[in-house]
Amino acid sequence: MPVNVRMSNVVIRAACLLVAAALAALSPATQASTEENRLANGMRVVVKTDRRAPVVVVMLWYKVGSVDEVNGVTGVAHVLEHMMFKGTESIKAGEFSRIISAAGGRENAFTSHDATGYFETLQSSQLELALKLEADRMNNLVLSPEEFTKEIKVVMEERRWRTEDRPRSLVFEALKATALTAHPYRRPVIGWMSDLENMTVNDAADFYRRWYAPNNALLVVVGDVEPREVFALVEKYFGPIPARTLPVRKPQNEPVQRGARRATVKAPAELPYVVMAFRAPPLRDAERDWEPYALDMLAAVLDGNEAARLNRTLVRGERVANSVGASYDGIARGPGLFYLIAIPTRGRSAAEVESALRREMAKIIEEGVTEEELNRVKAQAIAAQVYQRDSMSFQAQQIGSLEMAGIPHNTIDVQLKKLREVTPEQVREVARKYFRDEALTIVQLAPQPLSTRRPVAPPAGVRHGR
Amino acid sequence: MGVERWLIGLLVLALAGPAAAILPIQHWQTAGGARVYFVENHDLPMLDLSVEFPAGAAYDSAEKSGAASLTNGLLRLGADGMNEDEIARGLADIGAQLGASSETDRAGLSLRTLSSARERRQALDTFARILRNPSFPQDVIEREKVRLIGALKEADTKPSTIVAVNFYRLVYRNHPYALRSRGEVATVEKLTRDDLVSFYQRHYDRRYAVVALMGDITRGEAEAIAEEVTRDLPQGNGLEPPLPPVSRLDTGVRRFIAHPASQAHILIGAPAIRRGDPDYFPLFVGNHVLGGGGFVSRIIEEVRQKRGLAYSAYSYFSPLKRAGPFVIGMQTQREQAGEALRVVDSTLREFVTNGPTEDELSATKRNIIGSFPLRIDSNRKIHGYLALIGFYRLPLSYLEDFADNVGRVTIADIKDAFARRVDPERMVTVVVGPEPAAVAAR
Numbered sequence: 064m065p066v067n068v069r070m071s072n073v074v075i076r077a078a079c080l081l082v083a084a085a086l087a088a089l090s091p092a093t094q095a096s097t098e099e100n101r102l103a104n105g106m107r108v109v110v111k112t113d114r115r116a117p118v119v120v121v122m123l124w125y126k127v128g129s130v131d132e133v134n135g136v137t138g139v140a141h142v143l144e145h146m147m148f149k150g151t152e153s154i155k156a157g158e159f160s161r162i163i164s165a166a167g168g169r170e171n172a173f174t175s176h177d178a179t180g181y182f183e184t185l186q187s188s189q190l191e192l193a194l195k196l197e198a199d200r201m202n203n204l205v206l207s208p209e210e211f212t213k214e215i216k217v218v219m220e221e222r223r224w225r226t227e228d229r230p231r232s233l234v235f236e237a238l239k240a241t242a243l244t245a246h247p248y249r250r251p252v253i254g255w256m257s258d259l260e261n262m263t264v265n266d267a268a269d270f271y272r273r274w275y276a277p278n279n280a281l282l283v284v285v286g287d288v289e290p291r292e293v294f295a296l297v298e299k300y301f302g303p304i305p306a307r308t309l310p311v312r313k314p315q316n317e318p319v320q321r322g323a324r325r326a327t328v329k330a331p332a333e334l335p336y337v338v339m340a341f342r343a344p345p346l347r348d349a350e351r352d353w354e355p356y357a358l359d360m361l362a363a364v365l366d367g368n369e370a371a372r373l374n375r376t377l378v379r380g381e382r383v384a385n386s387v388g389a390s391y392d393g394i395a396r397g398p399g400l401f402y403l404i405a406i407p408t409r410g411r412s413a414a415e416v417e418s419a420l421r422r423e424m425a426k427i428i429e430e431g432v433t434e435e436e437l438n439r440v441k442a443q444a445i446a447a448q449v450y451q452r453d454s455m456s457f458q459a460q461q462i463g464s465l466e467m468a469g470i471p472h473n474t475i476d477v478q479l480k481k482l483r484e485v486t487p488e489q490v491r492e493v494a495r496k497y498f499r500d501e502a503l504t505i506v507q508l509a510p511q512p513l514s515t516r517r518p519v520a521p522p523a524g525v526r527h528g529r
Numbered sequence: 530m531g532v533e534r535w536l537i538g539l540l541v542l543a544l545a546g547p548a549a550a551i552l553p554i555q556h557w558q559t560a561g562g563a564r565v566y567f568v569e570n571h572d573l574p575m576l577d578l579s580v581e582f583p584a585g586a587a588y589d590s591a592e593k594s595g596a597a598s599l600t601n602g603l604l605r606l607g608a609d610g611m612n613e614d615e616i617a618r619g620l621a622d623i624g625a626q627l628g629a630s631s632e633t634d635r636a637g638l639s640l641r642t643l644s645s646a647r648e649r650r651q652a653l654d655t656f657a658r659i660l661r662n663p664s665f666p667q668d669v670i671e672r673e674k675v676r677l678i679g680a681l682k683e684a685d686t687k688p689s690t691i692v693a694v695n696f697y698r699l700v701y702r703n704h705p706y707a708l709r710s711r712g713e714v715a716t717v718e719k720l721t722r723d724d725l726v727s728f729y730q731r732h733y734d735r736r737y738a739v740v741a742l743m744g745d746i747t748r749g750e751a752e753a754i755a756e757e758v759t760r761d762l763p764q765g766n767g768l769e770p771p772l773p774p775v776s777r778l779d780t781g782v783r784r785f786i787a788h789p790a791s792q793a794h795i796l797i798g799a800p801a802i803r804r805g806d807p808d809y810f811p812l813f814v815g816n817h818v819l820g821g822g823g824f825v826s827r828i829i830e831e832v833r834q835k836r837g838l839a840y841s842a843y844s845y846f847s848p849l850k851r852a853g854p855f856v857i858g859m860q861t862q863r864e865q866a867g868e869a870l871r872v873v874d875s876t877l878r879e880f881v882t883n884g885p886t887e888d889e890l891s892a893t894k895r896n897i898i899g900s901f902p903l904r905i906d907s908n909r910k911i912h913g914y915l916a917l918i919g920f921y922r923l924p925l926s927y928l929e930d931f932a933d934n935v936g937r938v939t940i941a942d943i944k945d946a947f948a949r950r951v952d953p954e955r956m957v958t959v960v961v962g963p964e965p966a967a968v969a970a971r
Contacts, residue, residue, distance in 0.1 A: 115572050116906035148824070157834055160824035165892045167899015169823070186902055216837030220792070224840050224860050228688065228790040331789060333682040369605075370617035379613065382672055385679045409679040439621045446624020446643055449575050453907045513686050514789055 098290040105278030119286030127274035138254015141174040178467040198300035211264035230330035242504035276307035332510035335413040345399035349474035363440035365389035431491035563738035576744040577912040581637030584732035586710035595712015601631035609658035625652035644745035734765030741915035775852040785965035793866035793962035801855035804921040815943035820844025884944040
């Protein structure tokens with residue numbers, strides 16, 4: 064529903080997170096191109112024409128996420144995302160969704176550490192309606208205390224559903240809060256419950272006034288559209304909105320880690336769950352960097368297919384793990400993390416899967432990876448470029464998330480080229496450099512029996528909600 | 530109505546454009562009797578393919594619950610002289626993606642591959658060998674059983690699983706739709722290699738195979754592929770595997786199951802409708818107003834927008850080969866479960882009695898008809914419809930007729946269909962979380 068928090072702690076099992084778009088194999092007729100424009104007020108627009116169906120995806124990105132929150136009001140970026148459906152000076156609460164629905168559209172929104180996005184999918188003839196409504200709520204949102212009082216309860220329900228009652232979500236929440244000390248990625252996107260309980264409508268209003276401005280927005284339009292017509296409509300609806308002076312963003316760099324960190328989460332479960340996270344650099348310069356590409360390939364060699372190392376060795380071979388995973392989030396405004404995840408087989412312990420993961424890391428550091436393994440995951444990455452073209456919303460998502468992390472979307476081809484140039488020695492080198500105890504955080508779930516009694520009485524605020 | 534006609538007209542115009550080329554579904558049978566459904570489209574250099582059978586969990590027995598799903602999962606773990614790693618590597622080397630799915634009625638394999646000659650040939654060769662000659666290695670079966678039992682025990686600690694397992698048991702009682710698709714710990718422990726082999730031999734029958742193809746190949750190529758992937762499949766015993774009819778609930782049932790989670794997980798429902806039933810469109814359109822229309826449906830309005838009781842609240846019909854369920858679901862803070870139940874109950878009763886308003890019906894039709902192009906805007910979605918139409922033997926014109934079928938639904942149709950199919954007095958309600966006393970007291 065309009066609140067799909069893309070928690071960056073949800074580890075995506077993808078062969079490749081960095082790569083994207085065009086491939087020589089695509090026929091010229093369907094080769095999608097992008098065109099870009101910038102309004103006088105600073106708003107940027109990227110249009111990608113895709114004429115396979117008479118449909119358009121409109122995705123408006125604000126470069127503001129939980130990373131821009133301060134202590135005491137964590138979760139406000141996401142709460143504001145909810146409130147964006149609660150009316151403007153000319154549209155009543157809930158009307159936004161009704162209008163889009165009656166036009167045959169679907170709408171939704173998401174909040175991440177880095178950004179907040181709003182999107183509509185419609186027949187391409189309805190493009191103007193979506194632009195008009197988005198422009199309206201960029202500048203004219205009405206934040207009423209009555210609507211806020213109801214909606215903050217919904218967000219608290221969302222936190223219960225997403226995190227409180229899910230032991231593995233609690234593990235990731237603890238992991239971020241342990242691995243990072245200064246950088247705001249340590250705080251959950253959905254916010255701490257105490258902060259939600261004490262949030263006011265003014266907190267949301269302040270956040271809106273500070274960050275929702277055309278010069279902090281990127282509009283991505285993908286579909287059966289003419290770029291020039293899109294630019295003209297965008298000018299008409301967003302052009303009159305004045306730019307604002309944005310707050311200064313402080314870097315909040317994470318200090319050097321000086322030793323391994325550990326935490327344990329106790330919650331009702333049957334199997335333990337172990338997550339190891341190593342600090343690793345994110346992509347900053349698509350042309351010059353090489354380490355992020357090597358890290359991406361490292362994750363794929365470990366977990367990019369069923370015969371990849373972790374599954375083949377730990378699940379199928381040694382049978383110490385019920386399942387395994389590896390991933391690297393290299394597209395981010397803040398620090399990157401490389402994750403290794405394992406669930407032990409029944410009867411095996413968290414310590415046993417942890418040492419099995421460590422053995423696999425050591426093997427790569429000592430022996431490297433083979434040319435064959437690397438070619439396999441490159442082939443997967445190349446094919447994935449074609450498959451991804453099947454989804455318009457994926458394409459819009461990809462353009463936006465790159466741009467929010469400061470990576471130009473038109474480096475997608477360069478990224479694929481760089482990825483294909485990664486050598487086995489480079490993969491070994493990043494493993495050697497980043498698989499170090501000094502940069503490691505381990506969090507494990509210690510399963511507790513399913514007592515039918517509540518483990519802890521919730522604080523009063525949770526019970527009453529308002 | 531004027532607006533709707535205009536929209537349908539617009540839709541037809543829209544479909545005359547790029548979509549027109551993808552709508553004509555080509556259909557034929559292979560020499561062995563498999564039904565084939567094909568849409569040719571060369572926009573992207575890729576192919577989506579699936580082969581499915583009446584081999585889902587509905588064909589499990591209570592004693593061998595989980596056999597269907599385990600059989601399906603084992604296919605890719607050894608076949609025709611290849612071990613599981615060789616299969617996985619062979620597909621990854623050419624960027625092909627193999628899927629195995631086992632649902633209530635149907636189960637099978639799917640493949641996504643580049644359509645270029647080398648990649649396609651290698652992917653199809655592996656796919657066909659897996660399907661026709663799986664080896665069910667004893668050692669791998671033992672390992673997969675251990676993994677599955679671990680996963681089942683884990684799932685059994687989660688309120689979302691507990692509510693669903695109990696809900697389906699109460700709704701379907703002795704019918705196989707009551708069985709959990711992955712099986713139970715006690716039944717999985719006892720499954721043997723013979724069980725899987727005989728399930729495969731009986732249910733992966735080429736005469737009842739449904740092949741769906743979408744993408745960058747010609748009709749001639751599609752015919753050859755369909756023959757190739759179904760050739761030498763088992764022949765079963767000649768009969769389509771039977772499924773018993775579902776009996777209606779005699780009375781309503783309420784079940785409370787204590788759990789320490791902070792939210793109560795709630796499911797309410799009953800057996801309702803099979804695929805292809807003439808009541809489908811009135812129920813589908815009516816439910817869109819009731820709880821299927823996302824933000825603009827009545828349940829979300831009452832539960833979430835007006836009262837802030839839940840993050841998600843919804844209702845849907847899930848038509849199956851036999852009467853699939855009508856389901857209302859939500860999660861809410863355990864202390865307010867009683868209030869949420871009362872709100873949903875009165876919302877449902879009001880809707881079943883009075884149906885939607887004219888405005889609601891008109892807005893809903895505009896949404897469903899207007900968003901039709903969104904249902905078929907990718908190869909993956911079109912392939913999904915081919916597989917669905919094929920398996921359930923829906924008319925080939927299902928997609929073309931969709932807008933008309935929605936457009937002609939009236940308030941009277943909806944009231945009539947709901948009155949016959951959804952009886953608020955005879956529903957199963959399962960609440961996982963709070964004790965019944967805690968709910969009743971509020």
